Amino acid sequence: MSLPASVPLHKVKAEALVPFNHRRIGGRWLVSNDLGDHVFLTDAEFTTFVQAETRPGDPLHERLVAGNFLAGTVDVQTQAARWRKKKQYLFYGPTLHAFVLTHRCNHGCQYCHSSIVGMERTDTDMSIETAERAVDLAFQTTSPGVTIEFQGGEPLANWEVLQHVVEYARQKNALAGKALSFSLVTNLSLMDDDKLDYLLDRKVQLCTSLDGPADLHDKIRIYKNGSSHELVVGWMKKINDRYKAMGLDPNLYRVEALPTITRPALGRWRDVVDTYVSVGCRAVFLRKLDPFGFAARSAKTLGYSMDDFVQFYINAVEYILELNKQGTQVMERHAAIMLSKILADEEPNYLDLRTPGGACIGQIGYAPDGSIYSSDEGRFVAAMGDDMFKVGTVMDTYDRLMTNAQTRALVMAGLNDGQPDCVSCVYKPWCGQQVEYNYKTQGSLHGRMRDSVWCKKHKSIFDYLMAKLERADPEEMRIFERWTTHRVLDHFLQERSAL
Amino acid sequence: MTAQETQTPTVERLDDAHSRVTLALEIGLYPIDVLYGAAYIFIDRAYVLLDKDEGVGRPGRYLVHLRGKNPMSHEQLLALCGEFGNELLSQALRRKVVKQNQKIIEEITTQAIAGAAGGTLPTDFLANQDDGLDFLDDPLGIAVPWEEKFKKKKDEPGAAP
Amino acid sequence: MSNPNQTVLLHRALYMQQAIKQAAETFADFASFAISRQGAHYAVAISDIDAEADGDVVAEFCNFALYNTMQRKRKKI
Numbered sequence: 001m002s003l004p005a006s007v008p009l010h011k012v013k014a015e016a017l018v019p020f021n022h023r024r025i026g027g028r029w030l031v032s033n034d035l036g037d038h039v040f041l042t043d044a045e046f047t048t049f050v051q052a053e054t055r056p057g058d059p060l061h062e063r064l065v066a067g068n069f070l071a072g073t074v075d076v077q078t079q080a081a082r083w084r085k086k087k088q089y090l091f092y093g094p095t096l097h098a099f100v101l102t103h104r105c106n107h108g109c110q111y112c113h114s115s116i117v118g119m120e121r122t123d124t125d126m127s128i129e130t131a132e133r134a135v136d137l138a139f140q141t142t143s144p145g146v147t148i149e150f151q152g153g154e155p156l157a158n159w160e161v162l163q164h165v166v167e168y169a170r171q172k173n174a175l176a177g178k179a180l181s182f183s184l185v186t187n188l189s190l191m192d193d194d195k196l197d198y199l200l201d202r203k204v205q206l207c208t209s210l211d212g213p214a215d216l217h218d219k220i221r222i223y224k225n226g227s228s229h230e231l232v233v234g235w236m237k238k239i240n241d242r243y244k245a246m247g248l249d250p251n252l253y254r255v256e257a258l259p260t261i262t263r264p265a266l267g268r269w270r271d272v273v274d275t276y277v278s279v280g281c282r283a284v285f286l287r288k289l290d291p292f293g294f295a296a297r298s299a300k301t302l303g304y305s306m307d308d309f310v311q312f313y314i315n316a317v318e319y320i321l322e323l324n325k326q327g328t329q330v331m332e333r334h335a336a337i338m339l340s341k342i343l344a345d346e347e348p349n350y351l352d353l354r355t356p357g358g359a360c361i362g363q364i365g366y367a368p369d370g371s372i373y374s375s376d377e378g379r380f381v382a383a384m385g386d387d388m389f390k391v392g393t394v395m396d397t398y399d400r401l402m403t404n405a406q407t408r409a410l411v412m413a414g415l416n417d418g419q420p421d422c423v424s425c426v427y428k429p430w431c432g433q434q435v436e437y438n439y440k441t442q443g444s445l446h447g448r449m450r451d452s453v454w455c456k457k458h459k460s461i462f463d464y465l466m467a468k469l470e471r472a473d474p475e476e477m478r479i480f481e482r483w484t485t486h487r488v489l490d491h492f493l494q495e496r497s498a499l
Numbered sequence: 500m501t502a503q504e505t506q507t508p509t510v511e512r513l514d515d516a517h518s519r520v521t522l523a524l525e526i527g528l529y530p531i532d533v534l535y536g537a538a539y540i541f542i543d544r545a546y547v548l549l550d551k552d553e554g555v556g557r558p559g560r561y562l563v564h565l566r567g568k569n570p571m572s573h574e575q576l577l578a579l580c581g582e583f584g585n586e587l588l589s590q591a592l593r594r595k596v597v598k599q600n601q602k603i604i605e606e607i608t609t610q611a612i613a614g615a616a617g618g619t620l621p622t623d624f625l626a627n628q629d630d631g632l633d634f635l636d637d638p639l640g641i642a643v644p645w646e647e648k649f650k651k652k653k654d655e656p657g658a659a660p
Numbered sequence: 661m662s663n664p665n666q667t668v669l670l671h672r673a674l675y676m677q678q679a680i681k682q683a684a685e686t687f688a689d690f691a692s693f694a695i696s697r698q699g700a701h702y703a704v705a706i707s708d709i710d711a712e713a714d715g716d717v718v719a720e721f722c723n724f725a726l727y728n729t730m731q732r733k734r735k736k737i
Contacts, residue, residue, distance in 0.1 A: 090607065093615035142617040356607065361615045402616040412608050417600045420592040443540040448589040531674075535730045546719035547726055549674045551700070561674075566719065 016052035115383035140398035285333035292380035357414030377436035413445035507584035679728035
């Protein structure tokens with residue numbers, strides 16, 4: 001973005017300013033710096049700013065000082081501590097450990113990105129030996145927290161190993177003392193009362209897929225034994241009731257559900273949001289169809305352009321804001337993550353929006369055969385026949401996994417500081433990239449942000465939110481404040497001495 | 500980037516019938532590793548042959564011959580040309596950005612890996628630090644799957660000797 | 661492959677001889693390769709191309725030669 005025509009380049013006093021990026025938003029200039037501060041300036045204010053002509057006592061000067069935009073006024077020690085706090089993830093290893101317990105699944109979802117097989121293929125299940133070795137590796141992370149996420153296929157199909165992992169990890173944690181938690185990503189079709197009792201007793205967080213109203217959900221998420229929607233909604237209600245009966249705050253503790261937005265959903269943002277509200281969800285995470293697996297193969301029928309998605313997203317968030325104004329508390333998760341970074345100066349460590357990205361150093365994916373991938377997406381690429389993101393196996397040492405040439409290349413490629421466009425983007429302090437996505441869509445780990453749909457999606461959402469912040473409607477700002485109030489779900493943390 | 504470096508290659512020849520296209524770009528517009536880097540991106544979906552035309556009485560040129568591994572329409576071939584040009588620009592620019600920010604990139608990477616590994620880095624880690632900075636960001640080698648597939652086919656019982 | 665014998669010219673400024681040799685070794689099961697110099701190029705005479713081979717041996721060989729060159733040059737950087 002070039003400077004306003006009113007600013008002669010020779011008058012810019014770069015030495016007096018903290019390096020910044022800028023972008024036109026809603027008739028003003030949005031200016032940001034690498035520390036994560038931002039300010040909106042009129043043309044005249046912007047000109048005064050870049051010419052370093054403000055004086056102490058001027059309201060503009062004070063705003064710029066508060067935002068760390070004037071080089072001579074920055075408290076370096078305070079800002080270094082702030083940077084370190086937000087970049088805490090650079091100081092420890094992967095927290096998220098995705099265990100793919102099986103490739104078996106009883107659903108035939110049109111967009112599935114995993115390499116699923118029929119329910120008879122028990123040979124694709126993770127063995128107890130592999131699972132134990134994976135848990136051993138997970139506990140070697142230097143991170144104080146370990147989240148083991150069960151995935152598939154349908155992970156409940158390998159129930160014996162799931163239980164074993166939970167027990168084995170809890171046992172290990174008696175010594176390790178990490179902040180240990182479990183989550184289960186399930187279509188709920190194999191859930192029964194005994195399993196639910198166990199999962200609730202062991203504080204395993206439950207997460208499922210819900211694509212909207214029944215006709216939409218069942219059309220895409222095909223379940224030969226009946227309506228997947230009916231089944232999911234039924235279990236969600238039952239589980240939420242159980243949380244309530246356990247005395248957990250119903251505002252916080254609910255089954256997490258995620259929709260995947262397909263072409264038939266594009267015109268139905270109200271239906272999707274209403275479905276979530278009707279089953280008691282307080283958050284909707286509007287996820288775009290990804291370029292992996294079946295999703296890539298079914299793009300012709302289910303796919304859409306990024307422009308279409310962004311329009312859907314804006315329509316849906318506008319509707320969500322409308323509901324909030326009418327008293328229904330529901331948030332859009334993507335917006336909440338971005339706003340937490342921008343408004344609350346927090347780093348939620350959302351792996352898709354951090355730099356460097358989460359590949360290897362933020363998360364690891366363990367396949368049933370013991371292969372280890374850089375991430376969930378890394379194993380989706382593998383499911384398409386390309387082992388580019390296989391970084392080792394459970395027989396490797398943790399040190400080797402973290403320090404080998406591949407991990408290093410993935411980390412470096414996932415840095416905004418090495419990316420044209422990113423380095424000069426006003427959203428750089430809050431954004432990130434995913435090397436697996438770059439590779440799958442553009443052929444290299446680095447990709448080209450200029451024509452990357454990843455970049456387009458995030459830039460569009462940032463633009464939309466920043467336009468809201470620039471306008472600063474008091475009611476919407478109050479809603480955003482609620483969305484950025486972080487409450488820890490500590491019930492799901494295992495007791496340090498769980499045994 | 501200089502004005503020269505923003506020039507895109509010209510389409511020298513386009514052969515719809517054989518899904519082939521030849522691009523030409525002046526020698527000196529881009530560093531050679533940028534040309535390699537762009538070519539690398541395409542070798543999973545196209546056959547790539549690089550050549551050099553020394554030029555008599557005019558500047559020399561690099562010639563890039565691309566042929567789709569699968570049949571391609573006229574529009575797809577044109578899109579391929581455009582994408583190659585974009586990739587050249589992107590690689591050239593990224594090279595400059597990385598050079599400019601090399602110190603911070605190295606420091607963040609070192610911290611991230613050291614943090615993950617608990618502070619123990621292999622002795623050659625720093626020496627190899629620039630591995631991710633050049634045009635080859637695939638330490639595995641993208642060409643391998645075809646070879647494996649090929650060999651497997653040959654090794655199958657009953658396959659031609 | 662309809663033509664069992666072909667010659668490809670690989671420019672010496674763009675392809676490394678060792679990289680070409682390495683590609684020839686990779687494809688030794690499918691064709692015979694003879695590398696010589698011809699002006700500014702390496703001339704690679706490819707003969708006895710396996711008619712049963714699943715794919716374009718010559719074109720794949722060229723991709724490998726290019727890829728091997730990139731890898732070798734990279735190590736020199």
